[in-house]
Amino acid sequence: MEAPAKTFPSERWSSFALCESDEEEACLKAFIEHALDILGVSVTISEPFSIGQSWCCFELVAPDREGFIIARLQIPQDPESATSGGADNYAIECEVATMAFVRDNVKGVTVPQVYAYEGPGTSRAAKVGAVYMLIEGFFGNTAADVELQLYNLPIATQEHFIAQWTAIQASLASHTFSQIGSICHYTPSTGPTIGPLASASSFPTAGPFSSAHAYFTALAESYLSTALSRPTPSRFATLGALIFRAIVRGTPLFSSPGPFPLNHMDLGSQNLLIDPATYDILAVIDWEMASPAPWPTYTSYPMPFPSYHSDRETAAWLYDPAHVAHVNVARQLGAQRLYRRGFLDAERRLRGEGRPLGRSIAAGLEGDDAGRVLFVAEKLGCWAMEEELTYELVRLGFGLGGEEAREFMREVEAExxxxPL
Structure with a gap:
């Protein structure tokens, strides 16, 4: 029986025709030359590429198609400069250090090997015209690219995939630190050094933080600053940020004690590389936001099965088979149960290995309002549901609804x- 064909990531990439000038073609040739130094053989570069807000990725494939490298090019934020600013470069350095730490220390988590990092000032970065990394490629693609709505998969497939997903997060959480920040430096001999948060360029302060309350206070201020900086500020995006700040200041929800578990901070299905045929997780990618973080960052459901609606709304949809949302809600809740059970199993294994977690993530998913508040606050500027989400923050944080909630929001706005401070 023939072995299944290997799936290259570029088979699902849809961006084409980047090379419209001699300068752009020279960039790609520089990647190929660097890959030749690493692999020892000439490579071809994929025609499709993948592009996001900060990075552009190309595939460099060896002639025997047995191995390949991903060229991850940072998109310069300043069009007049060949490289991005200091904050962006610090974030990349933190990502490289974090990946090295995880590769060396975290059992059961596969991280792509960084073959080369060409930072600002190096001759290769100057030749390409931007900071870049060359990292290990994996045959497969992200789980989100293969199936965006994972809860539509067969139950057995969901169980298999979610068990791996939760085991990865639990293994990360078993490594704790005394401060909240980014791993800015790491060597096997010196261990990790915690510095300011690389993902917090808009924070009034970026740490490192010694308490969860200080971290969430800075986070709340950053949400408010972002809402107010919109060209046309949204009333409910601003009000939602004010409500979140009031929750942080006036309730104990965000005062969880340390030590603080290592968290990828963006471990949705979009950052898990899988074998599309088996749903085996091959590697975890995109570590730029990773940091030791307070426990509530672990106790909300990731995409694609979030929980931001009120329990009353969810129950109404679940028990009304005629409702348009009934099927999706039932499937999402089923996936959430599998996710909680995955953590229970992972936590049991860690206890058996003598590596118990500081607290149960599974229990937090069941009853931690802090995780739900955090998830809702994160989405205020992303979804066209800002009014509904703001009311949900008031309900979760202060237990208010109806006219009481409206009166409370009027008081917050007036104050x-x-x-404004």
Whole structure:
């Protein structure tokens, strides 16, 4: 029986025709020359490429198609400069250090090997015109690219995939630190050094933080600053950020004690590389946001099965088979149960290995309002549901609904107009 064909990531990439000038073609040739130094053989570069807000990725494939490298090119934020600014470069350095730490220390988590990192000032970065990394490629693609709505998969497939997913997160969480920040430096001999958060360029302060309350206070201020900086500020995006700040300041939800578990911070299905045929997780990618973080960052459901609606709304949809949302809600809740069970199993294995977690992630998913508040607050500027999400914050944080909630929001707005600080 023939072995299944290997799936290259570029088979699902849809961006084409980047090379419209001699300068752009020279960039790609520079990647190929560097890959030749690493692999010892000439490579071809994929025609399709993948592009996001900060990175552009190309595939460099050896002639025997047995191995390949991903060229991950940072998109310069300043069009007049060949490389991005200091904050962006610090973030890349933190990502490289974090990946090295995880590769050396975290059992059961596969991280792509970084073959080369060409930072600002190096001759290769100057030749390409941007900072870049050359990293290990894996045959397969992200789980989100293969199936965006994972809860539509057969139950057995969901169980297999989610068991791996939760085991990875639990293994990361078994490594704890005394401060909240980014791993800015790591060597096997010196261990990890925690510095300011690489993902917090908009924070009034970026740490490192010694308490969860200090971290969430800075986070709340950053959400408010972002809402107010919109060209046309949204009333409910701004009000939602104010409500989140009030929850952080006036409730104990975000005062969880340390030590603080290592968290990828963006471990949705979009950052898990899988074998499409088996749903085996091959590697975890995109570590730029990873950091030791407070426990509530672990106790909300990731995409694609979030929980931001009120329990009352969810129950109404679940028990009304005629409702348009009934099927999807039932499937999402089923996936959430599998996700919680996955953590229970992972936590049991860690205890058996003598590596118990500081607290149960599974239990937090069941009853931690802090995780739900955090998830809702993160989505205020992303979805066209800002009014609904703001009311949900009031309900979760202060237990208010109806006219009481509206009155509370009017008071918050009035106080902000009187004293914006």
């Amino acid at each position: 902000f107009r009187k004293d």
